[in-house]
Amino acid sequence: MKIVTRFAPSPTGYIHIGNVRSAIYPYLLARQAGENGIMILRIEDTDRARHVEGATELIEDTLEWLGLNWDEGPIVGGPHRPYFQSERQEIYHRWARKLIESGRAYADPTPPEQIEAYRKECSAKKIPFLYRNFRPKDTPEWQPGIPLRFKAEPRPYTWHDEVMGDLSAGPEIQDDIILIKRDGYPTYNFAHIVDDAEMGVTHVMRGAEYLSSTPNYLALYDALGLERPKLVSLPHILAPQGNKKLGKRDGAKSVTEYRDDGILSEAMLNYLACLGWNDGTEQEIYTKDELIQRFSLDHIQSSGARYDETKLLWYNGQWLRRIYDEQGPEALYARTTRFWPESASSYDDAYKLKVLSIIYDRLKTLSDLRVMTDYFFADPVIDLDMLTNNKFLKKLSESTIEELLKQTIQKLTDLKDWQADSLQQALNELLLETGRKPAELFSLIRIALSFAPFSPALNLTLEVLGRDTSLSRLNAVARSI
RNA sequence: GGUCUCGUCGUCUAGCGGUCUAGGACUCCUGGUUCUCAUCCAGGCAAUCGCGGGUUCGAAUCCCGCCGAGAUCACCA
Numbered sequence: 150m151k152i153v154t155r156f157a158p159s160p161t162g163y164i165h166i167g168n169v170r171s172a173i174y175p176y177l178l179a180r181q182a183g184e185n186g187i188m189i190l191r192i193e194d195t196d197r198a199r200h201v202e203g204a205t206e207l208i209e210d211t212l213e214w215l216g217l218n219w220d221e222g223p224i225v226g227g228p229h230r231p232y233f234q235s236e237r238q239e240i241y242h243r244w245a246r247k248l249i250e251s252g253r254a255y256a257d258p259t260p261p262e263q264i265e266a267y268r269k270e271c272s273a274k275k276i277p278f279l280y281r282n283f284r285p286k287d288t289p290e291w292q293p294g295i296p297l298r299f300k301a302e303p304r305p306y307t308w309h310d311e312v313m314g315d316l317s318a319g320p321e322i323q324d325d326i327i328l329i330k331r332d333g334y335p336t337y338n339f340a341h342i343v344d345d346a347e348m349g350v351t352h353v354m355r356g357a358e359y360l361s362s363t364p365n366y367l368a369l370y371d372a373l374g375l376e377r378p379k380l381v382s383l384p385h386i387l388a389p390q391g392n393k394k395l396g397k398r399d400g401a402k403s404v405t406e407y408r409d410d411g412i413l414s415e416a417m418l419n420y421l422a423c424l425g426w427n428d429g430t431e432q433e434i435y436t437k438d439e440l441i442q443r444f445s446l447d448h449i450q451s452s453g454a455r456y457d458e459t460k461l462l463w464y465n466g467q468w469l470r471r472i473y474d475e476q477g478p479e480a481l482y483a484r485t486t487r488f489w490p491e492s493a494s495s496y497d498d499a500y501k502l503k504v505l506s507i508i509y510d511r512l513k514t515l516s517d518l519r520v521m522t523d524y525f526f527a528d529p530v531i532d533l534d535m536l537t538n539n540k541f542l543k544k545l546s547e548s549t550i551e552e553l554l555k556q557t558i559q560k561l562t563d564l565k566d567w568q569a570d571s572l573q574q575a576l577n578e579l580l581l582e583t584g585r586k587p588a589e590l591f592s593l594i595r596i597a598l599s600f601a602p603f604s605p606a607l608n609l610t611l612e613v614l615g616r617d618t619s620l621s622r623l624n625a626v627a628r629s630i
Numbered sequence: 631g632g633u634c635u636c637g638u639c640g641u642c643u644a645g646c647g648g649u650c651u652a653g654g655a656c657u658c659c660u661g662g663u664u665c666u667c668a669u670c671c672a673g674g675c676a677a678u679c680g681c682g683g684g685u686u687c688g689a690a691u692c693c694c695g696c697c698g699a700g701a702u703c704a705c706c707a
Contacts, residue, residue: 161707195706257705276631278703279703298705316635319634334705336704336705337706358707359707361633361703362634385700389641392699393700425643431653433655451635451636452636454641454643457641457642457656460655460656460657466668466669510668511668513668541666587664591664591665591666592665592666593665596666601666602666603666605668606665
């Protein structure tokens, strides 16, 4: 069976986590059908006032980052071009004329102020405002500059939603909705139906906010003689606080902002796909291919899901390690380019790769590199308080510390082979020779080398820093006590 | 207000009449991995399944009512 899905955003700004699932799920469904699946990207830019320059590029960038490629749409073209609604006027007008001919649409000359008056009248009487109760008696020939309205014939509707199940609604909300605006552009209500039909869309996947206007769409399908596509309502993603759906006003960040913050696209896709969907097993980590393979509409949750950044961070950590372990250190290193501290710029790839290899399992995001690795590239500022306030070292006198440092320097200076294994052996010997606990000796050396709140295993840190740097830092600390 | 939808640990969820004294994941807590932080491992806290009726030998699962939350009522999408 042929599966045609689409993501149809309007170019009014960036894509945020609250709405990107309406791109992910259609993508997964289409790809699951393999050769028989088509994913369309359609830009719904019929509101010229809200159009934002560059927004289409932002949308494309987001989809590309997540690896959600489309088969038809901007850039790639396709048999149903154009894919910008603003360029499809003729098509909408053609369908609109059909409706006029069948008596299901009329040109509405009523001035906006009059409509506003009707609205006020209704709210004063506390009754719902329905335009069909105010249908003008005389309607002119439809021509540019006059809005075109649907002529509703309200009746109860029942339909099936792939996520919500069997639904029904009474005639109450069906109304004479605007089909073509005064400016000649179609409304979403009309345009999406025409386009989906023209483009052969089989699954209309969109946010649950369209649920309540579905009867109006159903009426339109009928009047247009169109077969209903499968309807798939995607429940809202809720803001971290409160019960409202996540939107820009709640501080919903753009998807690509997470890329800049060091989130991996694999983690983002994984998290978002599993927010409100699961395959019924206990698996948590999914590759894109696994998602494509396992995805199914009937496992989409019907209630809203709260956005939880903590879990995103967990996914990111999982993916960081997974990429390193399974695709190799270079694969992860390739992602780190923009995230090294300023001080790393003069160092070569080989050195940074070594740093990455001992620090990667401590990263939550790639941008942690910036704060966590600085001492590998620049000598830290000596902060003796860090030594004296350390919980293991505060019991030791300054002369003891000085003596320990000297013994360490001596031991390491004599070490022939500056490798992790032999360094560990030397450290172990030092433990025996000084009679100190690991907590004392190792804390001392670790802090003296890094003056950082934490660092990788001591022998690895020493190995990567190298003999010269390690010894010069230890000496500098010994001198300043 | 009308219409529509949703309701299992704090959060994401499994569950489609018995295997549920409700399973997994995140968070949090404890212990272990020669210092730290993190990873990893082991363990723990945490939902009487919104509430109340019913159907049934048996209900988180089916039915009804209620309550709570949300969405939507634009010449925006």
